[in-house]
Amino acid sequence: MQLKSLDEVNINDFVAYCLKHRNEVDDSFLYDQDLEHFKFSSENPTYLVYSPANEVLAGVSLIIDDYHRRGRKGRFRIFHSEVDSREIYLLLWNALKPHLEGIDHVFMFVPFTNNQLVSRVEELGFQIERYTYVLVRQEKMTPSYQLPEGCQIRPFRPGLDEEIWCSVRNKSFATLKGSETPITPDMVSKMVLDKDYIDGGMLLLYHFDHPIGVIKGANDTYEGKPIMNIGPVAIDPDYQGKGLGRCLLRAALQMAKDKGYDQTILCVNTDNEGALALYLSESFIQVEGVICYTYNLIELS
Numbered sequence: 001m002q003l004k005s006l007d008e009v010n011i012n013d014f015v016a017y018c019l020k021h022r023n024e025v026d027d028s029f030l031y032d033q034d035l036e037h038f039k040f041s042s043e044n045p046t047y048l049v050y051s052p053a054n055e056v057l058a059g060v061s062l063i064i065d066d067y068h069r070r071g072r073k074g075r076f077r078i079f080h081s082e083v084d085s086r087e088i089y090l091l092l093w094n095a096l097k098p099h100l101e102g103i104d105h106v107f108m109f110v111p112f113t114n115n116q117l118v119s120r121v122e123e124l125g126f127q128i129e130r131y132t133y134v135l136v137r138q139e140k141m142t143p144s145y146q147l148p149e150g151c152q153i154r155p156f157r158p159g160l161d162e163e164i165w166c167s168v169r170n171k172s173f174a175t176l177k178g179s180e181t182p183i184t185p186d187m188v189s190k191m192v193l194d195k196d197y198i199d200g201g202m203l204l205l206y207h208f209d210h211p212i213g214v215i216k217g218a219n220d221t222y223e224g225k226p227i228m229n230i231g232p233v234a235i236d237p238d239y240q241g242k243g244l245g246r247c248l249l250r251a252a253l254q255m256a257k258d259k260g261y262d263q264t265i266l267c268v269n270t271d272n273e274g275a276l277a278l279y280l281s282e283s284f285i286q287v288e289g290v291i292c293y294t295y296n297l298i299e300l301s
Contacts, residue, residue, distance in 0.1 A: 018030050025117070043064050044077070045061070046077075047092055058092060060092040063077050069103070072102065074106040106295050126293040151244070153204070159189075162185035164204065172237060176272065178292065196218040196220060202214070205247075213239070230249070230252050
């Protein structure tokens with residue numbers, strides 16, 4: 001076995017390995033668009049393990065971009081081995097450690113069904129932080145909604161509403177596990193440029209002239225079929241408990257129908273009981289689940 005860091009020579013090996021195994025891991029950053037634009041850098045420390053026959057046996061890649069570094073965390077893009085070997089997983093994990101200066105913890109999402117990876121990351125000392133469900137809704141019927149007096153839903157205006165979007169999203173998610181780090185207007189601007197962007201797919205909820213909610217629908221696929229991915233769904237905490245989240249969700253469901261989607265998909269932390277109850281009551285069904293594992297690096301220092 002030989003460990004190699006990513007470079008111009010073997011980047012195609014890494015992409016091919018991700019394409020081969022992305023259905024076995026959390027594929028949030030392994031879509032075609034992500035891999036097409038993937039570049040090795042200090043923000044993406046990446047290593048591969050090769051067999052004596054020069055075949056890729058395993059790979060690891062960590063995301064430490066500006067957003068994650070501001071939260072003092074790193075997220076695994078992939079951590080996978082074709083061979084169920086503690087030695088290989090330990091080799092990959094140790095290779096990443098020199099890149100973790102200024103990082104307090106790293107995390108990854110592991111599908112419930114990947115028993116091999118569950119066992120190996122727990123052997124390495126990763127701890128369960130939370131569980132997340134993937135929910136899907138078939139668009140059989142779109143329920144109606146009625147906004148309270150003084151409320152209205154407006155389309156997001158690129159180039160004008162980025163700071164407004166951030167203010168609502170950041171206030172709403174300030175205590176939500178995994179989303180505590182504020183996003184920036186530049187990050188919102190990039191959403192409009194992504195290939196998954198749907199024209200008119202970002203909506204803002206106002207109470208008179210005060211922005212209090214956001215929701216976004218993006219183009220996605222599930223089991224080989226088109227689907228609209230909903231998220232974030234955020235309501236200002238001062239306005240929660242008034243049924244506004246349901247109204248905003250139903251507006252997104254109507255948008256999906258108008259755009260020709262037969263189904264929608266979203267993710268929710270299981271400890272976000274209010275949101276989970278809302279989605280289940282709106283005919284979403286759990287289809288997958290993942291475990292969020294974290295490793296606390298502060299304890300090592």
